[in-house]
Amino acid sequence: MAFTSRTLGLARVAITAAGRVIDNVVRTLTAAWVKAWDAIVEALTAALERLLTGAQQWPGRRTLDRDHALQGALNDAATALDALTDLIRSQVSAAASTLAQQAARDQAAIIDSQLPPGEQRADRTAFLQRAIDAITARTRQRITALTRPLTRDADTAMRRELVRGVTLGRNPRDTARRMLSNLEHAFNGGLNRALTIARTETLDAYRQAAAAAQEDSRGVLSGWIWLAKLDSRGCPACWAMHGTEHPLTEPGPLGHPQCRCSRAPRTKSWRDLGFDLDEPEDLIPDAETLFRALPREQQLQIMGAARLALFDQGAIAWRDLARRRSNDGWRDDFAVTPVRDLTRSA
Ligand SMILES: [Zn+2]
Incomplete structure (x- = not known):
């Protein structure tokens, strides 16, 4: 009943600490995405500039499909996205596991802060381990399912941008640059989804573990x-x-x-x-x-x-x-x- 300033302080510190774990994952994923794009952008630029030199209009689908350099660059992008998907899975699963563990400890402290002095209860974390492991495993499965379409969707979006084309400028390099910015946007669509998955699934794991710990203390x-x-x-x-x-x-x-x-x-x-x-x-x-x-x-x-x-x-x-x-x-x-x-x- 008694939500003291200590209770509120503990609750605030707990969610802030959880937020920091999540922010770290977000930063790692963002950096990896930027690095992956940097690694493919050169080959992509070169392929586009060569395709556009002397072109009177944006190349048609058949020309694009037959261009080895361009297709090679797109395949490299898909490979990079596969590696990024593996990274999301490992990063987010690890964070979810850390947070679930943390949630159980946090609940104990928040509950104790509301009890009369000297009435602190025994540490229940060991009893909760099975529930925590189950939450972590379920979260890992969800992350795997949610990230499965990422490569395919980003790859499809990039190819769609290429077929749609952009207005030809006088300089093939300018035209290529404008297309590149569209392609980067399509490539980063995967990042935006990855970050949403990272933020929501990790915090939900924290909340589920908190719920399990609270259920374990339902008597009080x-x-x-x-x-x-x-x-x-x-x-x-x-x-x-x-x-x-x-x-x-x-x-x-x-x-x-x-x-x-x-x-x-x-x-x-x-x-x-x-x-x-x-x-x-x-x-x-x-x-x-x-x-x-x-x-x-x-x-x-x-x-x-x-x-x-x-x-x-x-x-x-x-x-x-x-x-x-x-x-x-x-x-x-x-x-x-x-x-x-x-x-x-x-
Ligand atoms: Zn809210």
């Missing part, structure tokens, strides 16, 4: 609290979900991609736990009160003008800001309600 818990980082970069959905209480059996927080909210275990009241003691006051900040006290500029930054106007007029309630949506090929998430839907319900 009443549920879990959705904690968001309440700053001007936070989205309205996360602001609105902050502080909501959920049953332990409910998975989550079902944050949107890039969301870094966490589930904090909440203990039962000290009296319910059998301690005949008055407990300290609950300190979970009320997000709506905090939001209303923010400078105008920050309110605008978080909500946007249209949403903020509806909120100011009282046309929408705080809870209307977040909406659960179902997604193709991915779990449900809570995302910000589009303004057009807010206007409809207002």
Whole structure:
């Protein structure tokens, strides 16, 4: 029951540390992608410039298909993407495993911080090992499945760009450069997807392990609290979900991609736990009160003008800001309600 400043501090430190592990993976993957592109760009440029020299129009599909140098460069790109896919799998799986392990320890500390002094419980991490291993294995399978189409999709996108062509400039080198930028964009489409997978799957592994650890301590818990980082970069959905209480059996927080909210275990009241003691006051900040006290500029930054106007007029309630949506090929998430839907319900 008693969410003290120590509880909030521990929860914040825990999710920040998890975020750092994820940021490291993101940096490693981004660097590897840049390096891979650098390794193929020269051959690709040379092939394009030669194809375009003296050309009156963008070469047709047959010419492109028959060009050995160009096809060789594209094949090298596909090989590089395969290697990148292996790297995503190993990096993300390792991070998920680290985070799942960490999540179990974090929950123990957060729960202990809410109990009376001297009532700390035994370390349960060893009991949880099997659940943690299962989460890690499931995450690895998901990452493998999600990354399977990456090479094929980026390869297809690059070939489509080539067939579509670009307007010929006077200088074949300029034309080649413009096409290269389109190809790089197609190649990097794989990176964007890889980063989304890295961010969401690792954090979900953390959340699942937190849920397993909380389930293991269900005797002392009443549920879990959705904690968001309440700053001007936070989205309205996360602001609105902050502080909501959920049953332990409910998975989550079902944050949107890039969301870094966490589930904090909440203990039962000290009296319910059998301690005949008055407990300290609950300190979970009320997000709506905090939001209303923010400078105008920050309110605008978080909500946007249209949403903020509806909120100011009282046309929408705080809870209307977040909406659960179902997604193709991915779990449900809570995302910000589009303004057009807010206007409809207002
Ligand atoms: Zn969030």
